[in-house]
Each structure stands twice: as C-alpha cells, then as structure tokens.
Amino acid sequence: MNVLVAGGAGYIGSHTVKRLKAAGHKPIIYDNVSRGHREVADILKVPSVIADLNDRAALARALREYQIDTVMHFAAYAYVGESVEKPLMYYDNNVATTLNVLRAMQEANVSRFVFSSTCAVYGDPDKIPITEEEKKAPVSPYGRSKLVVEWVLQDLAQSWKDFKFAALRYFNASGCAMDGTLGEDHDPETHLIPVILQAILGTRPGITVFGTDYPTPDGTNVRDYIHVDDLADAHILAMERLQPGKPIFCNLGTGRGFSVKEIVQTAEAVTGKKAPVTYGPRRAGDAIALYADPSRARTLLGWEAKLKDPKVIIQSAWNWFEDHPHGYSGQK
Numbered sequence: 269m270n271v272l273v274a275g276g277a278g279y280i281g282s283h284t285v286k287r288l289k290a291a292g293h294k295p296i297i298y299d300n301v302s303r304g305h306r307e308v309a310d311i312l313k314v315p316s317v318i319a320d321l322n323d324r325a326a327l328a329r330a331l332r333e334y335q336i337d338t339v340m341h342f343a344a345y346a347y348v349g350e351s352v353e354k355p356l357m358y359y360d361n362n363v364a365t366t367l368n369v370l371r372a373m374q375e376a377n378v379s380r381f382v383f384s385s386t387c388a389v390y391g392d393p394d395k396i397p398i399t400e401e402e403k404k405a406p407v408s409p410y411g412r413s414k415l416v417v418e419w420v421l422q423d424l425a426q427s428w429k430d431f432k433f434a435a436l437r438y439f440n441a442s443g444c445a446m447d448g449t450l451g452e453d454h455d456p457e458t459h460l461i462p463v464i465l466q467a468i469l470g471t472r473p474g475i476t477v478f479g480t481d482y483p484t485p486d487g488t489n490v491r492d493y494i495h496v497d498d499l500a501d502a503h504i505l506a507m508e509r510l511q512p513g514k515p516i517f518c519n520l521g522t523g524r525g526f527s528v529k530e531i532v533q534t535a536e537a538v539t540g541k542k543a544p545v546t547y548g549p550r551r552a553g554d555a556i557a558l559y560a561d562p563s564r565a566r567t568l569l570g571w572e573a574k575l576k577d578p579k580v581i582i583q584s585a586w587n588w589f590e591d592h593p594h595g596y597s598g599q600k
C-alpha cells in the first residue's frame with residue numbers, strides 16, 4: 269500500500285516508515301520537521317514531503333502524486349506539561365490540523381486512516397491493567413486533544429461510509445531500531461529511558477526520580493514500556509485490517525509494568541555504568557501505575573509485543589545513544 273506517514277520524521281513515525289518499507293509497502297514521509305529530523309528520509313531512502321499538514325495544497329498534492337491509500341497520522345505535539353501551559357497550541361496542532369488532514373483525505377477519496385492515540389485518554393484509571401472499556405477521563409489538554417480526535421473519527425465514520433480507521437492508544441514508546449539506524453531524539457527529552465541514558469553519557473547533568481512513597485513494590489511509579497518496533501508492527505497490522513463500519517480502538521502495551529527504579533537498575537546493568545539519580549518528592553499529576561491489558565490487540569490485530577524484556581528495550585536504545593550522543597544532527 270502507498271502510505272502517507274504524517275509525522276514520519278519523528279520518533280515513532282520514522283520507525284514505522286522503516287517497518288512499512290521492510291514489509292513491502294511504500295511509505296512517504298510528510299512532516300514539517302518542527303519536532304522531527306530531515307535526516308530520516310535519507311537514512312531510510314524513502315520519499316519525503318517537508319511541509320505543514322495545514323498546507324492544504326501541499327497535502328492534496330502529496331495524496332494525489334503518491335496515489336496514497338492510507339494515512340498514518342503520528343504528527344502532533346506530545347508534551348503534557350507544555351499542553352497545560354499552551355492549550356490552544358495543542359488543540360490547534362492536534363485537533364484542528366487533524367481536521368485539515370481528514371478534509372483533504374475526503375476530497376481525495378483516501379478513506380483509510382490510522383491514528384496515534386494515547387493511554388493518556390484514560391487519565392487516572394479505576395482499574396489496572398487498563399482495558400479499552402476503562403472510562404475516558406484525560407487529565408491534560410494533551411490527553412483531551414487526542415480524545416477529541418477519537419470522537420471526530422467516530423462521527424466522521426457515521427457520515428462517510430467508506431471511511432475506515434484505527435485509533436491506537438500507546439503506552440510508553442521506548443527503545444530504538446534494533447540495527448542502530450534510527451533513534452529517539454526529542455528536544456527537550458522527557459521520556460525516562462533516554463533521560464537515564466543521557467545522564468549516564470553525561471549529556472545531561474543527572475536525573476530526578478519524582479516520588480519514592482507510591483503504593484508500588486519499591487515506591488516508584490510503574491509504567492508499561494513498549495518497544496517502538498512492536499508499535500510500528502501493530503500499525504501495519506491495523507492498516508491491513510481496516511474495514512468500514514468497524515473502527516478499531518486498541519491499547520498497545522506489553523501488559524507488564526516496571527517501576528522507575530527497575531528501569532534505572534536495568535539501564536545500569538545494560539550500560540555497566542552508574543546513573544546519577546536524585547530521589548525527590550512526588551510530582552503533581554503523575555498516576556501511580558499504568559499498564560495495558562493488551563488482549564483486544566491480540567484478538568483484533570493478531571498482535572502481541574515481542575520485545576517485552578526491558579533489558580532488550582534499553583540495549584536497543586543504548587546502541588543508538590552511545591553512537592549518537594547528540595542525536596541525529598549532533599557530532600559523534
């Protein structure tokens with residue numbers, strides 16, 4: 269299939285482009301590189317359109333020229349804290365931009381859509397592991413912006429009978445391409461594994477762990493770390509299973525939770541180095557423990573995470589960070 273990967277120069281998008289190509293599909297990156305990396309298209313040897321998704325003419329041209337069958341929509345802003353400070357920017361880029369994409373798709377009669385949603389749509393869940401039936405009560409503008417898009421997709425599918433979509437709710441994306449070609453390069457970086465590895469490498473001063481008195485086995489927060497290649501593969505399976513009238517809403521996680529302390533210790537074991545960690549008080553807004561019940565993804569997509577061992581996930585990230593301590597454009 270010809271797949272327009274919106275946000276394909278970013279972290280999860282780029283890894284999905286690589287897996288799409290390996291699976292025999294034709295991915296085209298569409299990205300304004302505001303938070304992504306131009307280098308990705310060259311590394312992966314795929315066509316790219318460097319433009320904003322709000323540029324309707326450029327978007328229409330890309331859909332037409334590359335005879336796109338499916339749009340995978342990774343492009344968004346994704347910092348919870350920033351979304352609290354700049355809610356309009358988040359609703360603009362995560363909701364209004366998506367409306368623009370959907371309009372362009374409808375005009376071009378491109379009816380297949382795979383959307384990057386998030387476990388943040390659940391907010392603080394009542395039950396762990398989290399199933400898709402859990403109440404949707406996001407606690408940040410970021411989470412709400414994603415839930416709004418899920419509603420838009422459901423409404424659109426009511427009136428556009430050909431429209432088929434999947435909304436995939438990721439847990440904590442982590443790791444890097446197993447062959448070291450692609451990595452995680454956010455600025456600022458807020459994800460736990462890269463932050464620990466950067467602290468170990470000395471490219472950041474250290475890390476603070478927020479809270480050691482949570483009701484978890486070692487007192488630190490518990491999260492579900494899912495390898496980015498597993499996420500990518502779930503997108504391909506979802507794309508292949510899209511059907512009109514049968515929207516797919518799926519959690520993508522491993523089903524296992526690991527504490528912050530366990531991740532720090534695993535990173536130290538993988539790298540053979542001590543992480544400069546400070547233990548501080550709790551941070552407002554952090555849920556105690558979040559991990560997925562991934563059974564619906566198994567049933568609907570025939571998908572299950574393969575790279576579940578945090579050692580493997582962290583090793584894949586370490587391979588890339590050791591080789592690219594300053595990211596894609598930095599010097600080795």
Ligand SMILES: NC(=O)c1ccc[n+]([C@@H]2O[C@H](COP(=O)([O-])OP(=O)(O)OC[C@H]3O[C@@H](n4cnc5c(N)ncnc54)[C@H](O)[C@@H]3O)[C@@H](O)[C@H]2O)c1
Nearest residue numbers: 275277278279280300301302303304320321343344384441
């Ligand atoms: N990383 C995670 O753990 C995680 C978890 C849950 C959900 N998600 C969602 O997955 C998606 C991808 O996350 P990521 O970590 O790869 O983010 P990322 O920032 O690395 O990638 C997003 C890409 O979208 C591009 N982009 C943003 N706005 C654009 C616009 N208006 N026009 C064109 N391009 C634009 C950016 O330049 C960037 O390359 C996001 O939608 C995010 O909300 C991520």
